[in-house]
Amino acid sequence: MLKKIITQELSDADFVEGLKNRSSLLLEKLYKLHFPMVLQFIIQNSGNEQDAKDIYQESIIVLYNKIQEGSFELNSKLKTYIYSVARRLWLKKLNSKYRKTTVIRDFEENIPLEDDLGKLVEKEEHFKILQGALEKLGQPCKALLEDFYMDGLSMEDLSEKFGYTNAENAKNQKYKCLLRLKKIFFIDYSKENKPSV
Amino acid sequence: MDMEKEVLDWIERYITGKMSEEEKKHFELLLQNDESLQEKVGQQKFFLGLLNEYGEQARLKAQLNRFHDDISIQDLLEDLKPQHSRLYVLWKRYRVGVAIAASMGVLAVSLTLHHLSQEKLVGQSNQITALRREYVKILSTQKINSLPSKNSAEYGGTAFLLDSKGYLITNFHVLDGADSVNIENRKGTSFKTTVVYTNKAYDLAILKVEDSSFKMNAKSPFILSNQKPKLSEPVFTMGYPRDEIVYTEGYLSAATGYEGDTLNYQVSMAVNPGNSGGPVLDSKGNVIGILSAKQNMADGVAFAVRSTCLYELAKDPKVDSLLHNILNPVKGHKQNSLAGLTRAQKTEKIEDFIFMVKTY
Numbered sequence: 001m002l003k004k005i006i007t008q009e010l011s012d013a014d015f016v017e018g019l020k021n022r023s024s025l026l027l028e029k030l031y032k033l034h035f036p037m038v039l040q041f042i043i044q045n046s047g048n049e050q051d052a053k054d055i056y057q058e059s060i061i062v063l064y065n066k067i068q069e070g071s072f073e074l075n076s077k078l079k080t081y082i083y084s085v086a087r088r089l090w091l092k093k094l095n096s097k098y099r100k101t102t103v104i105r106d107f108e109e110n111i112p113l114e115d116d117l118g119k120l121v122e123k124e125e126h127f128k129i130l131q132g133a134l135e136k137l138g139q140p141c142k143a144l145l146e147d148f149y150m151d152g153l154s155m156e157d158l159s160e161k162f163g164y165t166n167a168e169n170a171k172n173q174k175y176k177c178l179l180r181l182k183k184i185f186f187i188d189y190s191k192e193n194k195p196s197v
Numbered sequence: 198m199d200m201e202k203e204v205l206d207w208i209e210r211y212i213t214g215k216m217s218e219e220e221k222k223h224f225e226l227l228l229q230n231d232e233s234l235q236e237k238v239g240q241q242k243f244f245l246g247l248l249n250e251y252g253e254q255a256r257l258k259a260q261l262n263r264f265h266d267d268i269s270i271q272d273l274l275e276d277l278k279p280q281h282s283r284l285y286v287l288w289k290r291y292r293v294g295v296a297i298a299a300s301m302g303v304l305a306v307s308l309t310l311h312h313l314s315q316e317k318l319v320g321q322s323n324q325i326t327a328l329r330r331e332y333v334k335i336l337s338t339q340k341i342n343s344l345p346s347k348n349s350a351e352y353g354g355t356a357f358l359l360d361s362k363g364y365l366i367t368n369f370h371v372l373d374g375a376d377s378v379n380i381e382n383r384k385g386t387s388f389k390t391t392v393v394y395t396n397k398a399y400d401l402a403i404l405k406v407e408d409s410s411f412k413m414n415a416k417s418p419f420i421l422s423n424q425k426p427k428l429s430e431p432v433f434t435m436g437y438p439r440d441e442i443v444y445t446e447g448y449l450s451a452a453t454g455y456e457g458d459t460l461n462y463q464v465s466m467a468v469n470p471g472n473s474g475g476p477v478l479d480s481k482g483n484v485i486g487i488l489s490a491k492q493n494m495a496d497g498v499a500f501a502v503r504s505t506c507l508y509e510l511a512k513d514p515k516v517d518s519l520l521h522n523i524l525n526p527v528k529g530h531k532q533n534s535l536a537g538l539t540r541a542q543k544t545e546k547i548e549d550f551i552f553m554v555k556t557y
Contacts, residue, residue, distance in 0.1 A: 024260060031264040036273050043277055049270055057261045064257065107494060127251050149245070150252025175202050182244055 012078040019067045038086045059085040083108040133185040141177035208241045325490045329354045329371040330471030350555035355436035355475035358550040359523050363406030367474030368489045369395050375556030399506050421504045422483040436475030437553040454500045461500045468499045477501045482535025
């Protein structure tokens, strides 16, 4: 594998294998390899560099998660898959912005995507709501929860970092913050999921 | 409030597997009978799972952002500027080198350019697909000692008949490597032909029918234009991307071919392998080009050899002897018989003069 990386002879299957093993080296190579294609697509379809970055990263994340889940099958070129995902995401964004069916100028072959792509996209929405709720939470709760749940800090570490007298204290604070976050999250969540009028 | 906190703690420890076996059994027993507890567990599971995944994704995104900062966006955007500047980008890159080379000898440069133009055969670039049709070889189930079937064609394309002497025009690449070439009319009758002229650089070839039974009931309607067509001119072609004649229409997109090629025009038409060699006609029914290739990465971008090339090639006495009367019609003799007709009438008139090419 290393020889392949050095001599740049990586195939699509190599990339999928690498991503399954969470290789950041292969992820980096993949990322840089296909970005120009998506950049061209977005620019030529009324987008800018920032749009290209956002859509491309979302597409790569979709691919990555699908591989991690184990439900990714390499039926066509990786390039084509990434293009198709990016295309769908961008079309969705355009349609929500301009509210009329947009005509897309294609540069690559476009393949139909499985329906569980919708599941992953839905998860993205949940993340957005969560992020919003975390922002509303403010400090120190945001940092406290992020450290515990996302960075896996222990109660002792937290009490040290945030200056609580002991671990039990930290635990209490954590729960207060968690309850508040949950409350905010579920309010926003039910707002988003109300059927549109 | 304290009880609530305790419950939450239990739930969390249960979900993240931090309970001892005994605690777990005890908790599961409680769960069985308590619906509201089940609901709470479900909700917490969802929420904690989300938090966890969110964290993972945040880390992933941070990684991607680092990769992204590495990319030089400006360079990429430069490459995306409109097509005509492809030549410009190449020019920008090499102009210093060219200036030095030029000062070392114009002869060297022109020889190099001449050499390069000879080398460029349509079909070798991976951006372009030459439109000859490759017949799928059907494996023969015949016994080993019987002769191989002579009826399986290798490549196919289109050719159009110019006059009563039996001269047809097609692309060079359609015939490339063939031992023998046949043409087949719309009704499926085959005629043997010989290749009387080829030009690889221009991707053109002239065939002559070698069959005494070959006879057309009308004069060939094709007039080869020596004018430059205008952009947006509606054009159409007929050819054999399949075993039946196919009509395709479009318009003239650009005055040059791929990457500024001065031997071709760019047309917007949905053409396929097998269309090569077919005539491209304008709205008046004049032949303005010979369809030869399409671009891979763009829908409906195709290229046709300019009909004016035939006039250039006629400077060669060999070509002149074959095409003289066609290219230099005596005044009044070769009038455009298609000009006033509707598109459908035009196609009706020309389809008998468009033949499928089969090479063996």
